Amino acid sequence: MINIVILGGGNVAYHLTNALLQNNAVNVVQVYNRNLENIKCFKKSTLVTDNLSKLKEADIYILAVSDNAIAQLSSTLNLKNKLVVHTSGSMAMDELKSISNKGVFYMLQTFSKERKIDFSSVPVCIEAETEKDLMLLETLATSISKNCYLINSNQRKSLHVAAVFVNNFVNHLYHIGNEICEENNVPFEILLPLIQETANKITTLTPFKAQTGPAIRNDTKTIEKHKAILTKNQQEIYTLLTKSICNTYEEKL
Amino acid sequence: MINIVILGGGNVAYHLTNALLQNNAVNVVQVYNRNLENIKCFKKSTLVTDNLSKLKEADIYILAVSDNAIAQLSSTLNLKNKLVVHTSGSMAMDELKSISNKGVFYMLQTFSKERKIDFSSVPVCIEAETEKDLMLLETLATSISKNCYLINSNQRKSLHVAAVFVNNFVNHLYHIGNEICEENNVPFEILLPLIQETANKITTLTPFKAQTGPAIRNDTKTIEKHKAILTKNQQEIYTLLTKSICNTYEEKL
Secondary structure, eight states: OEEEEEEOOSHHHHHHHHHHHTOTTEEEEEEEOSSSGGGGGGTTTSEEESOGGGOOOOSEEEEOOOGGGHHHHHHTOOOTTOEEEEOOSSSOGGGOOSSSEEEEEEEOSOOOTTSOOOGGGSOEEEEESSHHHHHHHHHHHHHHOSOEEEOOHHHHHHHHHHHIIIIIIHHHHHHHHHHHHHHTTOOGGGGHHHHHHHHHHTTTSOHHHHOOSTTTTTOHHHHHHHHHTSOHHHHHHHHHHHHHHHHHHHHHO | OEEEEEEOOSHHHHHHHHHHHTOTTEEEEEEEOSSGGGGGGGTTTSEEESOGGGOOOOSEEEEOOOGGGHHHHHHTOOOTTOEEEEOOSSSOGGGOOSSSEEEEEEEOSOOOTTSOOOGGGSOEEEEESSHHHHHHHHHHHHHHOSOEEEOOHHHHHHHHHHHIIIIIIHHHHHHHHHHHHHHTTOOGGGGHHHHHHHHHHTTTSOHHHHOOSHHHHTOHHHHHHHHHTSOHHHHHHHHHHHHHHHHHHHHHO
16 A cells, blocks of 8 residues: 655646545545645545645655646655655656655646546556656656556656647647637537548548648649638738648658 | 538548438438549549449539639539539638528538547538528537537638637647657646646636636746747747736736
């Protein structure tokens, strides 16, 4: 049984705590947050505290806090011979300033309080200083997910950037699609099957091979017609992405 | 029973012919293409021809050809009192130059020969000149899909642009994500659950509400760190989309 203390009150902390409370291989000893309001929902299932000097004994302390809080919070922890990990995609392991052993437990998923997450398919990227700690993190990771990866700080940094493209930026393109629909009185729901198929397609084809549309065909007639009905901001994005697609296939085909 | 002739040998013609051949409400009388090679696979199931003067009698002639071929091909058809439709998202109905009745049968999906399509969820956007033809197209549409929409040429044009954003451009962002992974020796498959969840999330939240990431938080520290490891082209796209996200939420929050 792995004993765990979770520190944080945001979306990642919330979903992770929920998942670990339901996990028989793990004992959530305590949840800490600087204000109790965000974690009071766990009161019935475990100990909660807003006092760092009252942290309980555990094997792993998981800092599921914002990037900017990692250095400061970890520096105040006086936990010798314990493993302290953060959950950030963009921060290196040595951002942790505790005297403890260090590690990373990065769950590559988008977390919103409103959406329930199936952890079994969430990739967990782990990193640690020692083989022993790595094995401990692997045991924890595989107890909640079937996808566990050993990823060092540099690799994780690039994964995090790639995630911004395929998640944050993709969602913004969905938003622009929605905007265009609203401006023209077309229900956005018509696009949902296409959005699904676009995401499914790349499980069997590379994105390079899955590309379709006027840009890859260099269909300048359609491209000009499209631009004519867009707002300035939409036009700018349309032009840049079209250029990027053209360049990609010009070079490589 | 609706009698149909399909004209075309591309991806849309291929998938539509396959779907209609399996459909009991429809009789595929004939498939035409200017070269027989692309349609010889249908030889066992229906008549095939490369001779326009030998088109059979039917209720609907579906031109599933490239945008640029619609005007020319339709102008050579001598089909009085028949319904001739095209399947293009970006072309107006009056792009059809036949003496026949005109209509549009636009299936909003991305078609690749390698991927089997479940037509039952493909949205079909129909348009026609007369109420009678509209009903005929509606009967055809609902026989293959549960999603049929009446969409005029202007609405369809904007839908088509929106589809470029949520499909073609989104796929290109997947490609860039893949590129970043390859450059840094990280398996792209780690990103697939995130990609899926991003597409699923907007079935219950608007894309506006689903947005996360450094841009919406205006987290300039992370943004600068990200840019530092990108190529020039990737940087340009990162900068523009980040700016667009910032502007979207500055104005509206």
